[in-house]
Amino acid sequence: MKLPVFPFGAPAVAASALDSPGRRRFVAGLAAGGAIAGSGLWRGASAAPMAHTPRVLSGTEFDLDIGATQVNFTGRVRPAVTVNGSLPAPILRWREGDTVTLRVANRVREGMTSIHWHGLILPANMDGVPGLSFDGIRPGESYVYRFRVGQSGTYWYHSHSLFQEQAGLYGAIVIDPREPHPYRYDREHVLLLSDWTDLEPAALFHRLKQMSSYDNYYKRTVGDALRDVRDKGLAATLRDRGEWGRMRMTPTDLSDVNGHTYTYLLNGATPAGNWTGLFKPGEKVLLRFVNGSAMTYFDVRIPGLKMTVVAADGQPVHPVSVDEFRIAVAETYDVLVEPSGQDAYTIFCQDNARTGYVRGTLAVREGLEAEVPRTDPRPLLTMDDMGHGGMGGHGGHDMSNMKGMEGGCGGNMSGGGMSGGKSKGMEGGCGASMHGAGAKAGSMAGMDQGAMNSAPGGDPRLIDMRAMSVSPKLDDPGIGLRGNGRKVLTYSDLHSVFADPDGREPGREIELHLTGHMEKFAWSFDGQKFMGAEPIRLTYGERLRIVLVNDTMMTHPIHLHGLWSDLENDKQEFQVRKHTIDMPPGTRRSYRVRADALGRWAFHCHLLYHMEAGMMREVRVEE
Numbered sequence: 011m012k013l014p015v016f017p018f019g020a021p022a023v024a025a026s027a028l029d030s031p032g033r034r035r036f037v038a039g040l041a042a043g044g045a046i047a048g049s050g051l052w053r054g055a056s057a058a059p060m061a062h063t064p065r066v067l068s069g070t071e072f073d074l075d076i077g078a079t080q081v082n083f084t085g086r087v088r089p090a091v092t093v094n095g096s097l098p099a100p101i102l103r104w105r106e107g108d109t110v111t112l113r114v115a116n117r118v119r120e121g122m123t124s125i126h127w128h129g130l131i132l133p134a135n136m137d138g139v140p141g142l143s144f145d146g147i148r149p150g151e152s153y154v155y156r157f158r159v160g161q162s163g164t165y166w167y168h169s170h171s172l173f174q175e176q177a178g179l180y181g182a183i184v185i186d187p188r189e190p191h192p193y194r195y196d197r198e199h200v201l202l203l204s205d206w207t208d209l210e211p212a213a214l215f216h217r218l219k220q221m222s223s224y225d226n227y228y229k230r231t232v233g234d235a236l237r238d239v240r241d242k243g244l245a246a247t248l249r250d251r252g253e254w255g256r257m258r259m260t261p262t263d264l265s266d267v268n269g270h271t272y273t274y275l276l277n278g279a280t281p282a283g284n285w286t287g288l289f290k291p292g293e294k295v296l297l298r299f300v301n302g303s304a305m306t307y308f309d310v311r312i313p314g315l316k317m318t319v320v321a322a323d324g325q326p327v328h329p330v331s332v333d334e335f336r337i338a339v340a341e342t343y344d345v346l347v348e349p350s351g352q353d354a355y356t357i358f359c360q361d362n363a364r365t366g367y368v369r370g371t372l373a374v375r376e377g378l379e380a381e382v383p384r385t386d387p388r389p390l391l392t393m394d395d396m397g398h399g400g401m402g403g404h405g406g407h408d409m410s411n412m413k414g415m416e417g418g419c420g421g422n423m424s425g426g427g428m429s430g431g432k433s434k435g436m437e438g439g440c441g442a443s444m445h446g447a448g449a450k451a452g453s454m455a456g457m458d459q460g461a462m463n464s465a466p467g468g469d470p471r472l473i474d475m476r477a478m479s480v481s482p483k484l485d486d487p488g489i490g491l492r493g494n495g496r497k498v499l500t501y502s503d504l505h506s507v508f509a510d511p512d513g514r515e516p517g518r519e520i521e522l523h524l525t526g527h528m529e530k531f532a533w534s535f536d537g538q539k540f541m542g543a544e545p546i547r548l549t550y551g552e553r554l555r556i557v558l559v560n561d562t563m564m565t566h567p568i569h570l571h572g573l574w575s576d577l578e579n580d581k582q583e584f585q586v587r588k589h590t591i592d593m594p595p596g597t598r599r600s601y602r603v604r605a606d607a608l609g610r611w612a613f614h615c616h617l618l619y620h621m622e623a624g625m626m627r628e629v630r631v632e633e
């Protein structure tokens with residue numbers, strides 16, 4: 011049989027060559043991981059030290075030395091940027107109400123550095139963003155951070171200078187509350203997830219600019235294609251694939267950088283290193299999860315244990331019991347577990363694209379392990395995920411359900427206009443607005459809470475996609491987590507234990523589109539890169555609503571410095587206080603902001619390379 015030629019985005023390198031077991035094993039982490047004592051003393055994976063949780067520094071006075079340290083996570087010794095020689099950086103333990111002083115010294119031979127205290131409410135000159143908060147810390151110099159800690163919970167800190175965060179400069183912050191927690195626990199562990207690469211982070215950025223799809227070389231195989239042809243017929247298969255080709259994506263583009271480049275770490279330990287947290291049977295254990303990755307979303311579960319989520323982004327929420335949660339880059343979740351009946355449980359954290367994982371173990375003593383699950387099947391994006399389906403919101407529209415698209419948009423799309431006549435189940439749906447083309451609104455009826463997306467403006471050269479139908483999708487577990495038989499946390503499950511801390515209705519609304527051009531790896535707000543964009547000006551004391559619309563096909567965790575992001579529900583009522591708002595493709599979400607801190611604040615996507623590529627703005631709070 012002659013194989014049809016499918017118009018996928020062309021893989022630059024043959025998948026078979028790159029997907030070889032050798033390469034997988036290389037990035038999965040041969041070594042247990044960690045900083046190497048002394049220099050050049052590393053004696054191979056078997057001699058690698060047992061991984062341990064980073065040191066805890068507590069009190070009110072801290073000396074943090076930023077320096078270069080040799081590490082080994084993959085069998086190769088590589089340079090990292092560390093705090094006091096530790097990767098992750100030491101855990102900082104503060105007390106609500108205290109004033110902390112942190113002397114941060116730059117001992118890196120070349121290059122500026124900085125530390126940003128993520129999610130902390132503090133004066134603008136203490137926020138640690140070079141160019142906005144201060145000049146940065148020059149080699150050989152120090153900067154003294156001093157501020158009052160007015161909140162409690164789990165947070166983190168990281169460099170805000172170039173790519174140092176990717177190179178290892180991140181650590182957890184735990185702030186003990188003045189008032190006791192509303193819940194009781196017997197012991198606690200910090201679990202900081204991150205992504206490590208042996209590549210120079212700047213070289214990885216360069217690679218993304220040159221070939222943004224480098225890590226998505228699986229594409230779909232000929233076998234997949236034949237299966238599609240069998241299930242859907244040749245014409246529909248070709249239409250599906252042609253459609254994806256026009257969007258410059260393939261149905262497997264879930265992350266820009268994934269387990270083919272990264273080694274995933276839990277508290278600085280590789281999967282082989284098996285970070286272990288101890289418990290005694292019958293104890294209540296608080297697990298403080300922090301996603302300190304540069305680019306990686308993790309789906310976390312502990313087979314055999316229910317997890318009760320009690321805080322999100324450091325702020326207490328009404329407890330909700332789940333089997334699994336997705337943690338966006340920069341988010342934190344505190345969960346309670348009550349292990350008993352087993353000596354060991356696997357803490358399983360797979361990346362959202364199912365290209366790898368990191369695991370650790372909860373155990374009654376060191377040296378135990380439990381069964382490690384396989385990663386879930388690789389999810390496929392659907393037009394609906396991209397805000398091009400429009401019908402019925404969400405709920406398990408996998409590629410396998412694409413039958414409903416037969417006679418759909420594929421044939422109608424080429425010119426960008428949309429006839430709609432033949433599109434059963436897709437009316438008003440897919441693709442009509444791709445590449446900025448217009449769509450007729452006539453057939454939009456019947457959309458379930460989907461809103462017609464308005465144009466973002468901006469530089470059309472920086473935009474190659476625009477979701478047409480967008481909605482909050484707060485109750486959507488997310489791509490790859492729907493209908494998996496487990497109770498998966500969604501944003502609609504998160505409710506602050508307090509009422510709207512401001513109470514006023516927003517006086518105005520600012521709408522921003524998350525925009526991008528996949529092939530150029532260009533990312534922006536409203537089609538405007540950070541450089542050259544005007545600041546977003548807020549008036550001191552005002553309460554406003556920020557509406558984000560994700561026009562792109564990637565998910566973006568959006569972080570506003572200095573001010574809380576009070577996420578609203580579908581009815582635009584206050585729901586949960588956060589510092590990082592995850593924005594999956596095709597979503598439109600809103601949150602309230604009280605402009606109660608004067609100064610210049612960063613506002614950006616927390617995917618490190620998206621921020622660097624331009625998805626950032628200054629927010630300026632003025633009198």
Ligand SMILES: [Cu+2]
Binds near residue numbers: 533615616617621
């Ligand atoms: Cu982003």
